[in-house]
Amino acid sequence: MIEDNFILREPLLDPKQRVIGFQFSWQQADSNAQVDSQNLDYLLEFVAGHLNDDDGFLLADSLVFLEALPELLHADGLKSFPPKNTVLILHKKYFADESTLAAVKELRALGFGICLRGAEVTTLERSFFAFVSHIEVQLNAANFASQAKVYASLKQSSVKMVARNVSTWQDFDACAALGLDSFVGKLHLIPRPSSAPKSLNPAQTTILQLMEMVRKNADVQQLELVVKRDATLAYKLLRYINSAGFGLRTEIQSLKHAVQMLGYSPLYRWLTVLLATASTSGYSPVLLETAIVRGRFAELLGQMKMPKSEAENLFVAGMFSLLDRLLGLPMEDVLSTIQLPEVVTEALISRGGVFGPYLALAEACELNSMLVGSLAESLKISAEDVNTAHLAALVWAKNVATAA
Template sequence: MIENNFILREPLLDPKQKVIGFQFSWQQTNSESKLDAENLDYLLEFVAGHLNDEDGFLIGNSLVFLEALPELLHSESLKLFPAKNTVLILHKKYFADESVLNAVKQLRADGFGICLRGAEVSTLERSFFTFVSHIEVKLNASNFASQAKIYGALKQSSIRMVARDVATWQDFDACSALGLESFVGKLHLTPRPGSAQKSLNPSQTTILQLMEMVRKNADIQQLELVVKRDATLAYKLLRYINSAGFGLRTEIQSLKHAVQMLGYSPLYRWLTVLLASANTGGYSPVLLETAIVRGRFAELLGQMQMPKAEAENLFVAGMFSLLDRLLGLPMEEVLETIQLPDVVTEALLTRGGIYGPYLALSEACELNSMLVGSLAESLKIAAEDVNAAHLAALVWAKNVADAA
């Protein structure tokens, strides 16, 4: 049944590691599964419905890549997407059909992108260039010089090249040198080599002090004294707080104002984000964005079945689950630096306790995991609700990451 499908997202990075888009697809436990027009049309409709509202497209300038079949090129669901943000992935074999070519021409005229799949770039006829905006390519490290020549020539056109199956940061750097954008598979969960820290830096030490003070509900004047030691820290904290759309009518102007308006619990979450982004060792921005999505996703899943205040702990658990990779420190060392509730620590170390399954489910949706369905079933959360929370978390995190 279509309603039992779970969404998988894959981030697209530009050569500077910035997240510039996502591909959305259904989890596929069978690699040989064929594309199904009904399933893909439902995906189009569902994603469009959750990434748009009366204010417009909710993830800014990000591109959305979606697999397509010829029968979907006239789908009513496509009209729900902003054309300039939407790229349809279409296999080269379909371009032999004149009706497909005509549909593609119309979509391009309307502003949609078309990504060509299954083409051999070195032998591709120039006539294709008028039909597509992107071409999928695969990096061949053993033939780098030849590829560099081919892709160098393509860069002179308006065609954007997109690398698939980029598995290591070394390969990503090679793609970047060639001017390729990259779908990074599991790489968005992998720290860049050389990003490890030997110890916490001064900003992180200050943030941890603030987190402990917030946990103990310290007097706001004491918190302000600590924050005043680092003007940059205070600025970044307020940027995060004001970025995430609490629905406040006024902008938060100070730490005291934040506590008065929001209380201590939301302040703790922003300090967690700030801690993750304070690494001076050169972590990948996609890793931070993934951590924020995971935290918010786990929190939204928890809100379906537990009080809001308790679910906020799931945000912290989600962020901390990648904090070791963001800081370049072992998880045990990270947990020694700050006192967390036992239930959060249990979720982090074993994915057990009351929070563990929610964290595990949000993690499973980041990869093509066979565990998603069973985890959702164990929590009695319908696939539609999981997917809605996933996209809502992405929208929320995109706003926060843009403020970093």
Template sequence: MSDNQFLIRSPLVSPAHQILGYELSWYSSVEGGALSGDEELLALTSFASSQLIKSDGTWLLGSLILFFEVTPAVLASEQIEVLPPANTVFRMTLADLSDGDTLERARALRQLGYGISLCNADDLPTDSPLLSVISHAEGAFGKSASNVALFKQAGVQTLVRQVDDWDTFDACLADGLPVFIGNLYNKPRVLTTPKGLSPAQVIIVQLMDMVRKNADVRQLEEVLKRDAALSYKLFRYINSASFGLGVEIQSLRHAVTMLGYSPLYRWLSLLLAALSDNSQAALLMQTAIVRGRIAELAGHGILPKHEAENLFVVGMFSLLDRLLGMPMNDVLGHIHLSDAVSQALLTRDGMYGPFLTLAESCEKDNGPLAATADSLFIRARQINEAHLEALAWSQKIKP
């Protein structure tokens, strides 16, 4: 992995709006796109396995599946077999699979449990022998519709790419087709009625304001008592992450004693977003959590500890306008945030703005990744490690 290779991801979203997995690829500051050379592609699979598999063999992404573009040379390498079969799919072209040796290798990997996804599968002949080899078929929605039934009959999962608008996205999910969404969720979506803040979210906003002002914990407890379910959810999130405390947090007073006010603020921000009834809440939440964690990790060693912790809140709130169905200016009218946090959310400027831009740029085709990293004097490997650590961390606190 060279100093100009940055990891980017694209989520695969299920018809139930859940993230099934990610396609991982390289973004290069030199060529401005994903690299396709054998060494680079093999380096990507090796890097992912080194970061996402613990020494005892535990896969840190739970049930999530990773998709990797591969060439015949990469597929032939035994190094890729370090990745867990049930969580790995290799993407290949029809031309690559036309080679006899490559096809046999694909068959062998399928027997081991790995997935093989055929790119641009729209025009695959109905009598193609590849139907007995591939596990997934990728194509454009509508163009491959005639083959969906064929793929389903053969036990092949159709995956949709090239989704550029919300209407097409909705149509795909309505037809039961998972979608590589890219960064479509950053495009505005008109809701029939603005969501606004629910009564539970109003309580959380009040708590956040009190925490920001260092209110007495007894006052916080009185507010939280208004909704017992909120207490349960808050402590579930706090206990789901690894703090190394060795004890379970069971009360607000206990949380403040063990963690302090600043970490408590972060968990309230997460709970605020998690209570959205937006149909895309799971997707938006996971994206926001990953953004927040990447930004926070990137800020370590650059900003003071309490400032780096604020970066998590910035990342969490970066999609709050989408979650609540209201403009960010209106969101900030309800939630009293510091000027630096508000500036980052509105303009991506100030102390925190570049870190949020960096985290957003780790999403496919979503920003100046290399230029932002250079401006912060952060090396590509550090960002890539933070990226995968954030993906793993987000699985601990799935909404």
């Protein structure tokens, strides 16, 4: 059944590793299999329904890439997407049909993007440029020099080049040098090699001290004394808290105000985010955003089955699950720096315990993993609820990442 499908997201990175968009698709055993129009239409409707509200598009300036077939070029769901943020992926074989070409022209006139798939860039006719906004390209590291010449000429046009199947950081750097945006699959979950010494910097040490004090419910005045050592940390912490959409009608003005309004648990989670951003080497915007999505996703899944106070620890588990890569330290070293609840530690080490399956489910939705269905079934969470939480976490994380 269509309703049993699970959404897979893949980030689109610009040459500076910033997330500028996502492709949404369905999890499927054969990643090369073509999804039928009914499935694609349902995906379009579902994504549109959860990324838009009365205030407009919820992912700010991010691009949304969706695979399309000719019969979907007039789908009602497209009316819910802002044209400037929407790119439909269409194979070149469909451009031979006059009615399809007419629909493409109409969508382009409205401001929608069209990404051309399956084209041979070296022999591509310039006439295509009038109909598309993006072209998918496949990097060939063995023939890089000749590709570079072709891509250099394409850069003179208004058509954006998007690299597919970029599987190593060396290939990503090659694409970045050519000015290509890149879909990177799971590459962003793999830390870039670094020769920098792996140790906590002073800001991170201060944040860990604050986290331990918050865990022990230390007096707010004591917390403020520590925060005053680094005015930048205090500023960033308040920016995160005020960006996250707690539904507060007043802006949080100080650490004391934050504790009075929110309590200690939400403060702890924001210190976790702050710890992840305090790296002075190897900072990765996409990895940070992924960690925030994972944490919020796991938390939203947990809220369906447990009290809010317990689910808040799932956010911490999600953040810590990538903190080793964000800090450039082994997980054992990260866990030795701070005492976490046993259920969180168990989830991080073995994906076991009460929290483990929720964290594993959030992780599986980042990859084309067939474990998603069985994990969701074991937690008795429907595909629709998983997909709703996934997109809600993405929107929430985008607001937080903007404050970084």
